[in-house]
Amino acid sequence: MTDALAPVRRARTAIDDVADAFFLKLLELKPELAAALGIPAYGSGFFDYSPAGHQVFAQAIQKTLARLEDLNPVDDVDGVTLDAMRERLGLELEFLATGITELNNIECPSQLIRNVFDLMPTETAEDWERIAERLENVSGALDGYIASLRKSRDEGHVAAARQINAVVWQSREHAKDNGYFKSLAAEAEIKDNELDAGTRSRLERGAAGAAAAYVDFADFLETELLPTAPEKDAVGRAYYELCSRRFLGAAVNLDETYAWAVAELDRLIAEQVEVAGRIKPGATIEEAKAILNAEPARQLKGSAALKQWMQATADQALADLAGVHFDIPAPMDRLECMIAPTQEGVIYYSVPSDDFSRPGRMWWSIPPGEDEFTTWAETSTVYHEGVPGHHLQYGTATYQRELLNNWRRHACWVSGHGEGWALYAEQLMLELGYLADPGDYMGMLDMQRMRAARVVFDLGVHLELDVPEQWGSGTWTPEKGYEFLTRHLDISEGALEFEFTRYLGWPxxxxxxKVGQRVWQEIRAIRQQTDGDTFDLRAFHTEALNLGSVGLDTLRRALLPGF
Incomplete structure (x- = not known):
């Protein structure tokens, strides 16, 4: 078989030109995006998070959509680009029109401003100069965000008190003497040399200024925003529907999805019962997990051991799958596992730089006080974040520079597509035999169960739906939801608190x-049925990955033309 992931060469089109022009505008407006992609030419600033900055952004979107109006696709790639840009950019305008400035514990400017420093190179004195310059710009970025939060408040839109309190805590943690910014400056070093006194002094001043800016931000949240914040977490159906379309790139029947998720959760629990019996005949799920937790070979002590295990597991998957189930050419064959510098209880992936000089990375943010880990519970997570999950997904889009325009490669990301693929990847690794060990299989089911329970919780609490009789009575409240999550998310207390707050603040x-996984599996099943004996799973995956990340409706139209 030929290398299906060889770079596909294709002539540029007028639609590509519009997409690339918009991508360049994004880099200009959002220098932190350029930093995330390893493109230093756009300076060390931040997006203008003020109302004026959002207006400039909206105007750039409107101009781009207007340029696309009279253009017709010349090939299938163009058709997908046109479909995806109209859906993504149009939806962005809908969000801007709400006047809501988002604030939550995981994905708002408060975190985005800090997170960019994790992705900046630290090899040379020049790298540290750029970090120092960006540290000096933190205060202005947060000031712009504060202005938008004030405007949003004045128009009647304030995040729930729970989210504000969470961000206050995060901000004050960053600002401590041993917090993120001052630690970043104190630990600055370059290979085989010393940073000069001027650079180190600038770093220290920049870190102190950034820390002070986060203190001021926390003070603003506590004194100005919190007194006006609603206690109620539920956002209601109208806003939830908009958020759902943002994350799925599709409009789904929310009530049908809720009923499906309840049934899916029951199915996964039944499958766990069956696997528990393989670990010990007659064992309950809890008893089987206790057996797994007691096995020394499945235990890890300390973050260094966790990092080493993550890397070894990821490397083995790369070596085994490359050239057999997937084409993984260099430089996609490098994945770096990292312990995150934060303590927020989340595991995530960061994209490779455009030239792959900085590889894709898997990050583990360990909550305070946690020092012991179990491999059986986390093996499928490595596949989710790494190969064949996010690393193949992002890596393929980055690699196909001759096929996809830069907006498709770097700026279009849809959670339902991307996270749906990563869950699909977990299931695929089970199909391929990599999770045949009953412990690893139980861990994968635990992760799938968690994702199904999240659908029930997310829809149930935000829409205030009826609690299924097997899980309680009445309508959902956050308190009922928390108790429900404790029964289905077998994670640490710190991670559970973070996840609970995340779901409430990121509807x-x-x-x-899980909804994205459902769509991926439906698309594959239809292709298998229609293609019959000619269906080639490896070729199907390559075709799908070569699209990059798009909304789920766009994905359906691309992979199932005529349906």
Whole structure:
């Protein structure tokens, strides 16, 4: 078989030109995006998070959509680009029109401003100069965000008190003497040399200024925003529907999806019972997990051991799958596992730089006080974040520079597509035999169960739906939801608190994983049925990955033309 992931060469089109022009505008408006992609030419600033900055962004979107109006696709790639841009950019305008400035514990400017420093190179004195310059710009970025939060408040839109309190805590943690910014400056070093006194002094001043800016931000949240914040977490159906379309790139029947998720959760629990019997005949799920937790070979002590295990597991998957089930050419064959510098209880992937000089990375943010880990519970997570999950997904889009325009490669990301693929990848690894060990199989089912429970919680609490009789009575409240999560999310207390707050503050996102997986599996099943004996799973995956990340409706139209 030929290398299906060889770079596909294709002539540029007028639609590609519009997409690439918009991508360049994004880099200009959002220098932190350029930093995330390893493109230093756009300076060390931040997006203008003020109302004026959002207006400039909206105007750029409107101009782009207007340029697309009279253009017709010349090939299938163009058709997908046109479909995806109209859906993504149009939806962005809908969000901007709400006047809502988002604030939550995981994905808002408060975190985005800090997170960019994790992706900046630290090899040379020049790298540290750029970091120092960006540290000096933190205060202005947060000031712009504060201005938008004030405007949003004045128009009647304030995040729930729970989210504000969470971000206050995060901000004050960053600002401590041993917090993120001052630690970043104190630990600055370059290979085989010393940073000069001027650079180190600038770093220290920049870190102190950034820390002070986060203190001021926390003070603003506590004194100005919190007194006006609603206690109620539920966002209601109208706003939830908008959020759901953002994360899925599709409009789904929310009530049907809720009923499906309840049934899916029951199915996964029944499958766990069956696997528990393989671990010990007659064992309950809890008893089987206790057996797994007691096996020394499945235990890891300390973050160094966790990082080493993550890397070894990821490397083995790369070596085994490359050239057999997937084409993984260099430089996609490098994945770096990292312990995150934060303590927020989340595991995530960061994209490779455009030239792959900085590889794709898997990050583990360990909550305070946690020092012991179990491999059986986390093996499928490595496949989710790494190969064949996000690393193949992002890596393929980055690699196909001759096929996809830069907006498709770097700026279009849809959670339902991306996270749906990563869950699909977990299931695929089970199909391929990599999770045949009953412990690893139980861990995968635990992760799938968690994602199904999240759909039930997310829809149930935000829409205030009826609690299924097997899980309680009445309508959902956050308190009922928390108790429900404790029964289905077998994670640490710190991670559970983070996840609970995340779902309440980021409506629609938690559901996008399992709903996205559902769509991926439906598309594959239809292709298998229609293609019959000619269906080639490896070729199907390559075709799908070569699309990059798009909304789920766009994905259906691309992979199932005529349906």
């Amino acid at each position: 629609g996102q938690a559901s996008s994983y």
